[in-house]
Structure formats: C-alpha cells, structure tokens
Amino acid sequence: MPKSRETEKPWERRADESAPAFEAFSTYLNMGTERSHARVSQQLGKSKALIDRWGRRHKWQERIRAHDSFLADAETKRTVKEIKDRYTRFGRVSDQLTLKALEALTTLKASRLSPQEALALLRVAAMLADKNKGVMAPEVVDEEIENEDMLGGLLEALFMEDIDAE
Numbered sequence: 001m002p003k004s005r006e007t008e009k010p011w012e013r014r015a016d017e018s019a020p021a022f023e024a025f026s027t028y029l030n031m032g033t034e035r036s037h038a039r040v041s042q043q044l045g046k047s048k049a050l051i052d053r054w055g056r057r058h059k060w061q062e063r064i065r066a067h068d069s070f071l072a073d074a075e076t077k078r079t080v081k082e083i084k085d086r087y088t089r090f091g092r093v094s095d096q097l098t099l100k101a102l103e104a105l106t107t108l109k110a111s112r113l114s115p116q117e118a119l120a121l122l123r124v125a126a127m128l129a130d131k132n133k134g135v136m137a138p139e140v141v142d143e144e145i146e147n148e149d150m151l152g153g154l155l156e157a158l159f160m161e162d163i164d165a166e
Helices: 019-030 037-044 048-057 060-107 115-133 138-147 151-159
Strands: none
Touching: 019 037, 019 048, 019 060, 037 048, 048 060
8 A cells, every 4th residue: 555645755765756766866865965966877877867857856855855854853852862861860860869868867966067067058958949949050059069168078977877876
C-alpha cells in the first residue's frame, strides 16, 4: 500500500521518480556539504544535463532542506532528552544528599556549633530556601556558598560523628 502524502518524507522516493533518478538523488543527498550535480554525474556515469533535469523536476534542493531540518530537529530532541535525563540523575543525587544532611542535622547537638557556625548554617538555609523559591539567582547562591568561610567547619560539624558521649 503506498504511503499517503501526509506520511511521505520528502527525501524518500517520490511516486513520479524513476529508480535511476532516485538513485541519483540519494547519491546527491549522501554527499553532504560537498554535493554537486557534476559530482553525481561523474559518480554515476550520467550526463550532467540529465542530473540537472532530475534535480529540477524532483525538487532536490527542497528535499535536501527538509532532510537537513529533520536531522536538526532529531538532534535537538536527542539533546533535550539528554539534558532532562542529566537533571533527573542530578535530582536523585541531590535528594540523597539532602536526606543525609537532614539526618545529620537531626542528630547534631546545638552545643557543638559556635555562634558563627550557627549563623552560617542559618544563612545557608535561608539562601537555599530563596533559591528553591526562585528568589535568588542560582549564581548568587553558589557564590555566597563558595565564599562562606564558615562552611567548611559547618559541614565538618554536620557530618562528623558525635564523639561527645553523654
């Protein structure tokens, strides 16, 4: 059963296109940026005038543009899927780290924090909350966290085992 016009792809063989004409088009298509009617003529052993006539009659340039657009769209979709997959993986890692941090926070004794560390913890929590709500640009939060002198000691306090037995 022949394909309908709606499902037909422009780079596929057309109903009015002979097998030799389609072979010439396929050769032309697969030449990429180096394509020319003269090269098709030479490669297939056909006259350039015949190749030129087939190219006009079967709208090779229009079909090439449609094929290039199709490939570009497919590449864009693939890239978007890769990015979504990466964010999904990063989200899972972020969730796991958040759970670990929350677990550490629930067992952390406030007496282990100096006033400066407690303030640093409060600042980080506020920045993360703002970032989550979209109030602060992520770059500002990242810069603030990177520049926080107390963060190293704070993280150490959060994830260090409690050696102060009561």
